[in-house]
Amino acid sequence: MIDFCMKLVTNASRAAKSLIMSEGDQELRALMMRYQGGSLEAFQEMYAQLAPGVRRYLSRLAGDSEIADDLLQETFLQMHRSRAAYNPKYAVRPWVFGLARNVFLMNRRAARRWAKVHELREDLPESPVLPEADRLGSQDEIRRCIAYLPSDQAEALLLHHEWGFSFEEIAGMLGISAAAARARASRGMAGLRVTLNSLQRARA
Amino acid sequence: MMDRSPKPPEALMRAIAEDLKPVRPSPQPLQLALRMVPLALLVSSVILLAIGPRHDSAILGPLLTWGASAAQFLLAIALIWIAAHESTPAGRLPRQVVYSAAIAVSLVVVFVTLLTFSTSPANESLLHVPPWINEKLRVSPWIMGFACGIGSTLAGGILVLFFSWVFRNSLVTRPTVAGALYGAGAGLAINAGWRIACPVSTPWHALGAHGAAIIATVILGALIGRFLGNRRLHTGGRNL
Numbered sequence: 184m185i186d187f188c189m190k191l192v193t194n195a196s197r198a199a200k201s202l203i204m205s206e207g208d209q210e211l212r213a214l215m216m217r218y219q220g221g222s223l224e225a226f227q228e229m230y231a232q233l234a235p236g237v238r239r240y241l242s243r244l245a246g247d248s249e250i251a252d253d254l255l256q257e258t259f260l261q262m263h264r265s266r267a268a269y270n271p272k273y274a275v276r277p278w279v280f281g282l283a284r285n286v287f288l289m290n291r292r293a294a295r296r297w298a299k300v301h302e303l304r305e306d307l308p309e310s311p312v313l314p315e316a317d318r319l320g321s322q323d324e325i326r327r328c329i330a331y332l333p334s335d336q337a338e339a340l341l342l343h344h345e346w347g348f349s350f351e352e353i354a355g356m357l358g359i360s361a362a363a364a365r366a367r368a369s370r371g372m373a374g375l376r377v378t379l380n381s382l383q384r385a386r387a
Numbered sequence: 388m389m390d391r392s393p394k395p396p397e398a399l400m401r402a403i404a405e406d407l408k409p410v411r412p413s414p415q416p417l418q419l420a421l422r423m424v425p426l427a428l429l430v431s432s433v434i435l436l437a438i439g440p441r442h443d444s445a446i447l448g449p450l451l452t453w454g455a456s457a458a459q460f461l462l463a464i465a466l467i468w469i470a471a472h473e474s475t476p477a478g479r480l481p482r483q484v485v486y487s488a489a490i491a492v493s494l495v496v497v498f499v500t501l502l503t504f505s506t507s508p509a510n511e512s513l514l515h516v517p518p519w520i521n522e523k524l525r526v527s528p529w530i531m532g533f534a535c536g537i538g539s540t541l542a543g544g545i546l547v548l549f550f551s552w553v554f555r556n557s558l559v560t561r562p563t564v565a566g567a568l569y570g571a572g573a574g575l576a577i578n579a580g581w582r583i584a585c586p587v588s589t590p591w592h593a594l595g596a597h598g599a600a601i602i603a604t605v606i607l608g609a610l611i612g613r614f615l616g617n618r619r620l621h622t623g624g625r626n627l
Contacts, residue, residue, distance in 0.1 A: 221409040227400075231393040256399050261558050263403050265476075267410035268557045273477065281476025285560045289616065358479035358560070 211275035219266055230259060233276070236346055237283045243341055244287045246330075254290060258283040277352040280342070284356060328378040336371030343368045416471035416478065419553065420464050423576070426549055427463070430542050431580020438584040443507040451506055455499045456579040462492055463576035467550070470568035474557040485564070492575060496601065499582075500593040507588055531587055532596040539574070539581050539600030540607075546573035547604055551611045559616060566612020567605050574604035 211232065217225035237258060242251035262282055269278060329337050335357075342348045342356070343364075353364040395403070413419070444452045469488055472480045524531050550569040559565045578597050585597070 216412070219410050219412055221407050223400075223404055223407055226403055226407075227395060230395045234393050234395070256396060259395065259399055260402060263406070265556050265558050268413045268475070270413050270415050272415060273475070277477035279476075281478075282558055285476055285558050288560055289558075352477065354481065355475075355477040355479055358473075358482060360481040360483070363481070 208274045208276060212271060215266075215269055215275050216271055219269065226263070229275075233279050234259070236276075237279060240280060240341075240346065241283055241287060244284065244338070254283070254286055257290070258286045261286055274352065276346075277348060277356055280346070280348070281356040324379065324382055325375070328375050328382070331378065332371050332374050336367050336374060339364050339367035340371030340375070344372070413557075416468050416475065419471045420467040420572075422553070423467055423546060423549065423572070424464065427460070427546060427573075427576040427580070430545060430577060431583075434538070434542065434577075434580055435584050440583055441586045443586070443588070444583070446507040447503065448506075451499075451503060452583060455503070456583055459495060459499065459575055459579035459582075462488075462495055463572045463579065466492065466568055466572035466575065470550075470565050470572060471554075473561065473565040473568060474554050474559045476558060476560075479560070485568070488568075489571065492571060496575075496578070496598060497594070500588075500590055500598075503582075503588045503593070504590055528587070528592070532592055535581065535585055535587075535592070536596040536600050536603075539577050539597055540603040542581070543570070543574045543577040543600060543604035544607055546576060547608045547611060550608070551615065555615060559612070562612040562616025563609045564612075566615075567609040569612070570605040570608020571601065573608065574601035577604075 211229065214225045214229045214232075218229060234255060238251055238255045241254045241258070242248050245251050245254060258279070262279060265282065269275075329341070332340070339353055339357070342353045343350065348356070350361040350364040350368070353359075353368075354361040357364065359367075414422070441447075441452070466488055469480055469485055472478050473485070547570050550573065551566075554565075554569070578601055581597060581600075582593070585592075587593070
């Protein structure tokens, strides 16, 4: 019982710490504070820095690049409406990626697009290719394999290896513990290796 | 298809430029949770002043009268803190923390109820009011149940509306869950004060009336959270 309580407290404090900013986020933080102060230029600069990554993430979630384009606009519009909810102590990138995820989930829920998203899996999303997996197969093969991973594993895998979020940050975005985020990413990578290896064996 | 260069599209820029007034950054979740303390204390004090402290507080002792309420109040702050985290993108706590808090609240309410009843099994409404009202309440105890249930729900509703206003701009993934947590925090905070005033300690009254009021504020919070979430979604792309 005590162990369980300690684990809960540790998870809660880890998630709380994930709100604290890393050094690399300093520039974005300064931009966000200028944006909160009413600077349009700061918004444009933030968009330039964040939009490509957020769009790739949304494309990965939605499985369709046109839906991702719509969701990207909505994410930044929602960011604008929620700009007062940002606290300068938070890291900006996980906050914006978290917003993007919320926008995706809310839209999916509202539009009942889930089935449609899965139908669209035939048309592979512009999924990023992991640097670690690059030597295991062609970009197309890796994309295909990532698309067939369970969505929670693929998401954790890409958030960590492609976008460089820490497991604490991923935990805060997904509402899970850091250990669960690590396990999902690790299982995803293992699954990817197995699939790519079997592909290579079949080709040989 | 949208322009893929990192320049924002015209429509988005227009929507942003239309409403670019400076905003004040939000406080952190704990500070937000602590903001509800003065309002909750104010509402509880009004109840205490109106009804007066329970007549058996000497039998219960300070620990079971004030200590149990303080514990419930702290738990309410913890719930609001969790709800504030739930409302922060990238700040969400693991599900097990959320569910454990909900279970802890239920257990604490039941435990305090049973402990209070076992220490002072008062089952008569003895309020600091004219004797005929006490007599009426003695004959029809359900009136007291309704009074406590509806009164606690209304008082908790004030806090729920306050939270809804504070968090109206946050984009929550699970607005119903976040709203239910705010509702639970509000209901528990009010119950912490109300139980010091309520003279009836029977489990059917404490759980049936006070417990029902907590559940009512949970439902109210969940409904408001869902409504705000849906409204936000439907107005999402209005300006584009």
